[in-house]
Amino acid sequence: MKNFLKNHGLWVLFAAAVISVALAVMSFFSNTSAPLSNLAGVLASPFRSAYTSVATWFNDKQNYYKDNTALEEENAALRKQLAEMEKAIRQAEEDSAENERLRELLNLQKKREDFEFESAYITEHTVTNWTSSLTLDKGTKHGVEVKDCVIDETGALVGVVSEVGYNWCTVLTIVDTDTSLGAQVFRTKDLGLAVGDFSLMEERRLRLDYLPAGCQLLGGDLVETSGLGGYYPSGLVIGTVEEVQKDDSGTTSYAILAPAVDFDGLTEVFIIKSFDIVP
Amino acid sequence: MLARNETIFKWTLYAAATLLCFLAQGLVLQRFTLWGVIPFLYPVLPAVLATYEGPVAGAIYGLAVGVTCDSLLPGPIPCFYTLVFPLVGLCGALVSQSLLPAGFLCSLVVSAIGFLLTDVFHCFLLWATGRSAWSSGLFLMLREFCVTVVWSLPVTLLFLTVFRRTRFDD
Numbered sequence: 001m002k003n004f005l006k007n008h009g010l011w012v013l014f015a016a017a018v019i020s021v022a023l024a025v026m027s028f029f030s031n032t033s034a035p036l037s038n039l040a041g042v043l044a045s046p047f048r049s050a051y052t053s054v055a056t057w058f059n060d061k062q063n064y065y066k067d068n069t070a071l072e073e074e075n076a077a078l079r080k081q082l083a084e085m086e087k088a089i090r091q092a093e094e095d096s097a098e099n100e101r102l103r104e105l106l107n108l109q110k111k112r113e114d115f116e117f118e119s120a121y122i123t124e125h126t127v128t129n130w131t132s133s134l135t136l137d138k139g140t141k142h143g144v145e146v147k148d149c150v151i152d153e154t155g156a157l158v159g160v161v162s163e164v165g166y167n168w169c170t171v172l173t174i175v176d177t178d179t180s181l182g183a184q185v186f187r188t189k190d191l192g193l194a195v196g197d198f199s200l201m202e203e204r205r206l207r208l209d210y211l212p213a214g215c216q217l218l219g220g221d222l223v224e225t226s227g228l229g230g231y232y233p234s235g236l237v238i239g240t241v242e243e244v245q246k247d248d249s250g251t252t253s254y255a256i257l258a259p260a261v262d263f264d265g266l267t268e269v270f271i272i273k274s275f276d277i278v279p
Numbered sequence: 280m281l282a283r284n285e286t287i288f289k290w291t292l293y294a295a296a297t298l299l300c301f302l303a304q305g306l307v308l309q310r311f312t313l314w315g316v317i318p319f320l321y322p323v324l325p326a327v328l329a330t331y332e333g334p335v336a337g338a339i340y341g342l343a344v345g346v347t348c349d350s351l352l353p354g355p356i357p358c359f360y361t362l363v364f365p366l367v368g369l370c371g372a373l374v375s376q377s378l379l380p381a382g383f384l385c386s387l388v389v390s391a392i393g394f395l396l397t398d399v400f401h402c403f404l405l406w407a408t409g410r411s412a413w414s415s416g417l418f419l420m421l422r423e424f425c426v427t428v429v430w431s432l433p434v435t436l437l438f439l440t441v442f443r444r445t446r447f448d449d
Contacts, residue, residue, distance in 0.1 A: 128352055197410070
């Protein structure tokens with residue numbers, strides 16, 4: 001090799017110079033890259049691709065991790081926000097329902113300014129199969145007394161307080177067998193006694209007894225409390241006449257009443273703590 | 280002295296079991312209706328316990344459960360359950376001592392007797408106050424028993440566990 005360069009070195013140098021000049025001239029006049037550069041590029045291309053792929057993969061993973069973490073955080077924040085909004089909606093729905101009840105009650109209050117109300121929530125429905133009762137969250141602490149009438153927001157009679165504790169009271173509903181109220185048919189002004197009947201209690205019905213002979217009741221006739229005797233306020237809606245029947249002896253008739261109040265839908269009721277006796 | 284401690288221990292366990300039954304009634308059974316009635320566990324308690332503990336203890340236990348029920352539940356008269364439940368306990372003990380040995384079958388029978396006494400007394404009071412409803416009342420009794428009878432089995436198991444535990448200590 002040493003001898004070769006010593007003997008032909010000049011030629012080699014000359015050839016290299018010629019090739020260099022030729023490449024320079026070619027690259028000057030060519031629109032593409034120089035052949036050497038091109039060759040180097042071709043050889044490096046797979047490595048570049050591989051490098052780029054690996055780098056891209058790492059970059060993607062990094063971005064995925066970053067995005068995932070950010071999304072998880074965002075998701076948690078959104079879930080929290082959603083829960084808060086759902087809670088707010090529930091509260092708003094409850095408030096709206098309460099508002100509606102209170103508006104209805106306000107109408108009743110305008111009609112009967114003598115009524116003093118105490119709102120109460122039902123804490124327990126009927127506890128035995130032999131009674132129809134409700135337990136409320138108000139008691140002597142709130143001025144509730146035995147025999148106070150309990151109504152819903154429309155003024156329909158729910159029942160009468162039968163037992164009172166410090167912060168609770170038990171209400172026997174109008175369909176309970178122990179309930180007995182002076183009643184009046186709104187259309188005919190006939191008087192009677194609305195009483196709970198055990199055989200009707202399960203169907204949520206009650207009887208209107210002691211009707212005067214010859215009274216002409218029609219299905220759908222409205223029956224209210226008469227207020228006679230001053231035990232209960234007058235004008236509270238008990239229900240409507242469903243049918244008129246003769247008793248076992250066949251001499252007197254009685255009516256079966258459908259209560260105006262929907263016992264299953266009750267959540268809040270109003271206790272009438274005091275009232276004026278309206279003649 | 281030891282016997283007294285054992286007695287206290289035994290009745291403490293029975294009281295805890297009873298409390299569990301009251302909680303089950305208030306929290307679970309009262310919340311659903313089957314065949315138009317809610318399962319009513321209270322008459323089953325003195326009936327089943329008396330089959331294991333005899334007439335005196337059964338009647339006294341019935342009295343205690345009756346007083347508790349009267350203070351918690353509305354009734355036709357103020358001492359309704361106080362009057363009925365000792366009788367239920369007494370009958371439960373008599374059945375277990377003379378007809379059937381205490382066990383699940385005996386519990387079913389004495390539970391039926393418990394419902395019979397309680398609900399017939401209900402009907403009697405309605406009749407006495409001029410609101411006779413014998414047919415509706417007896418039909419209600421049948422439904423009440425059918426709906427509750429399944430629950431008399433866990434009650435029996437509970438009281439049987441206490442009975443065996445405290446008897447083993449004897």
